[in-house]
Amino acid sequence: MTVFALRDAGDLAENATAYVSLEPCNHFGRTPPCTEALIKAKVRKVVVGMVDPNPLVASKGIDRLRAAGIEVTFGVEEALCKSLNEAFVHLMLTKKPLLALRYSISLNGQVSDHLGEGATDSGGYYSKLLQEYDAVILSSTSLSDKLSLPTSQEPGANQPLRIVVAGSSNATLDVPGVAAGVNSKLIIFTDKESGVESKGSLEGVETVILDKINMDAILDYCKRQGMCSVLLDFTGNAYDFEELVKESVEQNLLQKILVEVLPLWCEGNDRNARFPLDMAEVHKIKNLQPKVYNKSIILEGHL
Amino acid sequence: MTVFALRDAGDLAENATAYVSLEPCNHFGRTPPCTEALIKAKVRKVVVGMVDPNPLVASKGIDRLRAAGIEVTFGVEEALCKSLNEAFVHLMLTKKPLLALRYSISLNGQVSDHLGEGATDSGGYYSKLLQEYDAVILSSTSLSDKLSLPTSQEPGANQPLRIVVAGSSNATLDVPGVAAGVNSKLIIFTDKESGVESKGSLEGVETVILDKINMDAILDYCKRQGMCSVLLDFTGNAYDFEELVKESVEQNLLQKILVEVLPLWCEGNDRNARFPLDMAEVHKIKNLQPKVYNKSIILEGHL
Secondary structure, eight states: OHHHHHHHHGGGGTTOEEEEEEOOOOSOSSSSOHHHHHHHTTOSEEEEEEOOOSTTTTTHHHHHHHHTTOEEEEOTTHHHHHHHTHHHHHHHHHSSOEEEEEEEEETTSOEESOOOTTTTSTTSHHHHHHHHOSEEEEEGGGGSSSSOOOOOOSTTOOOOEEEEEEOTTOOOOOGGGHHHHOSSOEEEEEEGGGOTGGGOOOTTEEEEEESSOOHHHHHHHHHHTTOOEEEEEOOSOHHHHHHHHHHHHHTTOOOEEEEEEESEEOOOOTTOOOOSOOOSSOEEOEEEEEEEETTEEEEEEEO | OHHHHHHHHGGGGTTOEEEEEEOOOOSOSSSSOHHHHHHHTTOSEEEEEEOOOOTTTTTHHHHHHHHTTOEEEEOTTHHHHHHHTHHHHHHHHHSSOEEEEEEEEETTSOEESOOOTTTTSTTSHHHHHHHHOSEEEEEGGGGSSSSOOOOOOSTTOOOOEEEEEEOTTOOOOOGGGHHHHOSSOEEEEEEGGGOTGGGOOOTTEEEEEESSOOHHHHHHHHHHTTOOEEEEEOOSOHHHHHHHHHHHHHTTOOOEEEEEEESEEOOOOTTOOOOSOOOSSOEEOEEEEEEEETTEEEEEEEO
16 A cells, blocks of 8 residues: 555655554565665655554564664554554454454344445445445345345445355345346355256356355455455345354354444344344453444444 | 522622523422522523423513513523423423333343443443433332342432332232332332232332223323323333333333443343334334443433
8 A cells, every 4th residue: 555655646755754554564465565665765754553463574664664764653543553454453363354243233122134324325334334344245135136236335445245155045046136236246155055056157256165154164265365354244134144153253253243223113024033143152242332323323343 | 490509609699690401480389480589689690591391481481580680591502401301391391201211232132131330330321310210110020139129329319219010910029028128119000900909008118009000190190299200111021011111102102212232142031021012113213322331332312
């Protein structure tokens, strides 16, 4: 990112101060080393939010800049930067993408497929959320006509990779209906007994067939694609997610939850689904914080 | 209230400015007219938050002050004052006390008897809430040993009148066990078939026997006691409240809800109760606002 910013700044970078949320790297990754770009651009000072937890960097970037005569300050607004870089930090420390679970609930405790007014519009919380995550896991019903594949409406948004889970227990999978809804790459995770395989391949759709759909395999796939963050969007067919959510909690694969509290008292939807945790154990959610979004309240917390 | 404040201020009131959230009354109620007290105290100016909706007052207070040569401004921070005087305004406009419903819910939608950490301590949201309401409606299980009668821990708090609803369907009513828990007046609303009557009377406990327990009768009782606000605390035996909540919603007797969202995923409690609204209709909750209290989120809204 530093490399791109410097390219945009051109000559203006000379003698300027660069502010970066994360320590500039000193190695070749997806871009050339950021440190070298800063040195070449002749910046005078670099203010670093947080030191990179990546063992490949770990203060080497700061050392390199100082050796080149650039003044460096670090740990500025560190907590904020850690939150901003949350998924990246998680990946570096655990070697797995950060997994978040989103769902909606009414004020009388009914898990709901609904999103609040304006949530999917440009500027809406859900539209913004899709932009923040590298991939989004969806129920098999998202392939049917009832629900369209979610898309961020933010201008110039990087759309998340859409991952659909469709197990053998699911009869609603409508592969021929997929093509119309696809406007970016789509991955279907399925199992051997689902018969999805036999329905043939579709352009822009990749099918991954597992012995049994499991979260570890999905996260591993995402990691290999260079992804930092994955959102499980709990709408549609609850049965698609039952085992996934359970094992994500049991195996500590789930880090974050986002709950939209809808300003409603209402009946449950016809799938009659409750939240898919049927465990005797109590799970505490940490640092629960509310945000008012339109008429709903968005609660964010960590496991 | 104005009368008491002026008594405390003594000579200091002369030529001073008095700030009142509600228009001073011009008639004899529970205190002598506030207008006359202000005139007698020779205040120079009165700043009024909101005009009194009581038809007995309705700007007559302001007129009287002005006629006595006192400068009057009104409508200052009116929205805030309306919120502060919410229950009183409701009583004036509808002739019924304001009814609020409180309950706790886990993040996975389970209605729970639990309150968050510190909620019942001095300064805790629940302790403060009890002080704000004139009466609190409780389940029959609050008379058993499991739950003690709730008491505000705020210093010098006016304890709410405790109203226990115990219908014939309820076998847990433990009248002999009541006496120990009572430290202020207690009213038991029951029905003819409950047999509570035959268990004899207890000091400090009043028993009201109805054909059928109903919210209208409870609110009417509270109104006759000069009460403005009643809180239904949805804990304990859900069956005690099932009909009451339903009819409160249907008859527009319920104005406000207070929902504590507990930072937990957990199983339902053994009573296996869900929120007691089993209606096809969707009810919209207006002006939903969150407050962070300790580790919980308190959501407040209006019907």
